Amino acid sequence: MSGTSTDGSRRVAISGIGIVAPGGVGTKQFWDLLTNGRTATRSISMFDASQFRSRVAAECDFDPVANGLSRREIRMWDRTTQFAVVAAAEAVADSGVLDVLVPERTGVITGTACGMTQSLDSEYAIVSDEGSAWQVDQAHASPYLYDYFLPSSMAAEIAWRTGAEGPVGIVSTGCTSGIDVITHAAELIAEGSADVVIAGASDAAISPITVACFDAIKATTPRNDTPESAARPFDRTRNGFALGEGAAIFVLESVDHARRRGAHVYAEIAGHAARANAYSMTGLRLDGRELAAAITAAMRDARVGPADLDYINAHGSGTKQNDLHETAAYKASLGHVAYQKPISTIKSMIGHSLGAICSLEVAACALAIEHSVIPPTANLHERDPQCDLDYVPLVAREQQVRVALNVASGFGGFQSAVVLTKPGAVAR
Known part of the structure; x- marks a missing residue:
């Protein structure tokens, strides 16, 4: 950056x-x-x-x-x-x-x-x-x-x-x-x-x-x-x-x-991308390739790389297939850096409000940037060995957040990603 x-x-x-x-x-x-x-x-x-x-x-x-x-x-x-x-x-x-x-x-x-x-x-x-x-x-x-x-x-x-x-x-x-x-x-x-x-x-x-x-x-x-x-x-x-x-x-x-007008700015929308899997109404490929493609394209649009990410707000629905699909997508798009990045999902606390939840997650990303706090994944007591990334269990983490990634996966094969940054943190 x-x-x-x-x-x-x-x-x-x-x-x-x-x-x-x-x-x-x-x-x-x-x-x-x-x-x-x-x-x-x-x-x-x-x-x-x-x-x-x-x-x-x-x-x-x-x-x-x-x-x-x-x-x-x-x-x-x-x-x-x-x-x-x-x-x-x-x-x-x-x-x-x-x-x-x-x-x-x-x-x-x-x-x-x-x-x-x-x-x-x-x-x-x-x-x-x-x-x-x-x-x-x-x-x-x-x-x-x-x-x-x-x-x-x-x-x-x-x-x-x-x-x-x-x-x-x-x-x-x-x-x-x-x-x-x-x-x-x-x-x-x-x-x-x-x-x-x-x-x-x-x-x-x-x-x-x-x-x-x-x-x-x-x-x-x-x-x-x-x-x-x-x-x-x-x-x-x-x-x-x-x-x-x-x-x-x-x-x-x-x-x-x-x-x-001298406005207070929480964050900037730095980059985004969307993909579809053209595969199934409700099914997901376990390799996560279409979500990985959206993440990669969103980072490219934002002019950031995997190492620049400070926080990832996950889709994290809690279904067996989604969490495996998403974990694979992070590994595919971020490489070994995926193991070093804090990731959490607020659905563990406020449920899945369908179309609204991703806007609530964008708000969580903006507030994480504003307050330098990463919200936790609640109820994560027994980590799935196949979901072996840092999913920030149970307790919030104080950490500066300059670049945050929010991802979403929806029925119909829709996959979206958006990158938020601290005001002025990334050249455009």
């Missing part, structure tokens, strides 16, 4: 962060939970889950009224949109950008894997009389059903609330959505289509249909008797992930724009 580039027009800064997550609403609460290694997984309380194989999830203790939403907004918006709006409000306030926004130079891009799952689930139950009627009666449907059907309504709500009149849209690439939405937003800034983009992902899919889907393929953990330690990525006893929910929204802007 070398010194700071003088050209800040194509470099992208994170200047605001907003969080809704299991364990607490707000960035401070999120970071406190992670760095203390606490887990937010518990028995599902949002509905009667007694009929399901997996009854564990990381739910958000979210009070929409306490978080500033009106009763009308609560009626109009699915929980996914409520999360996104509240997180966006925190991010915009944190950045201090609202007073200088130029509407036509401001965009909003949101990501989600499942969209408005809870509202669609409940509305179908209503119009079908709890599933007993094959021919549904639309007269009983919510007047907001169209908004539930289109996840882009979430981006539109944030745009209306912030006055953004630039690019507005949605990214939905399954479990990689939370990275892909941020890198898409960064590209809009780098190409000159916007100066500021409010971007991030939200999912609130803890519902009967989602739990049933993952039960069918046995991807979620059946460790129902000990839900607080059910998510065990990279552990020899792992048996699936714990479902989660939440949102992370960011204010992204060009480094030049941030400099001119």
Whole structure:
């Protein structure tokens, strides 16, 4: 790595962060939970889950009224949109950008894997009389059903609330959505289509249909008797992930724009890449070659090498095949250096919130850079001999982080990677 580039027009800064997550609403609460290694997984309380194989999830203790939403907004918006709006409000306030926004130079891009799952689930139950009627009666449907059907309504709500009149849209690439939405937003800034983009992902899919889907393929953990330690990525006893929910929204802007207004910058988006395995909807090659290719390309885009990485935030879902696939990908892309790098996964603490989780992981990377602390992998007591890298078990680690890598692997064969750096740490 070398010194700071003088050209800040194509470099992208994170200047605001907003969080809704299991364990607490707000960035401070999120970071406190992670760095203390606490887990937010518990028995599902949002509905009667007694009929399901997996009854564990990381739910958000979210009070929409306490978080500033009106009763009308609560009626109009699915929980996914409520999360996104509240997180966006925190991010915009944190950045201090609202007073200088130029509407036509401001965009909003949101990501989600499942969209408005809870509202669609409940509305179908209503119009079908709890599933007993094959021919549904639309007269009983919510007047907001169209908004539930289109996840882009979430981006539109944030745009209306912030006055953004630039690019507005949605990214939905399954479990990689939370990275892909941020890198898409960064590209809009780098190409000159916007100066500021409010971007991030939200999912609130803890519902009967989602739990049933993952039960069918046995991807979620059946460790129902000990839900607080059910998510065990990279552990020899792992048996699936714990479902989660939440949102992370960011204010992204060009480094030049941030400099001119004297903004605090958490980190820069230095490089990114995405690949697909063209292989299987849910299966993964054990050699991890497509994820390795994404990591290598992202590092090349960021102009860093394996030795430059200070921290890797893993996908770490806790399924048998993913953790082996991911470990192989690090070895393939980083070589022997892989054994020297601290790696951890926050899914061990806040579950797997599908499309939202990668945005929450990007937030964890930015905060690790900000505070020089690496969050741990909770519940990692018995390391799998085949997952033999430094997965930072149980306890957070104080360490300077100048360059962080975040990776994601999703159904459909999607593989994404993004490199974040300390402001000015890498020449561009």
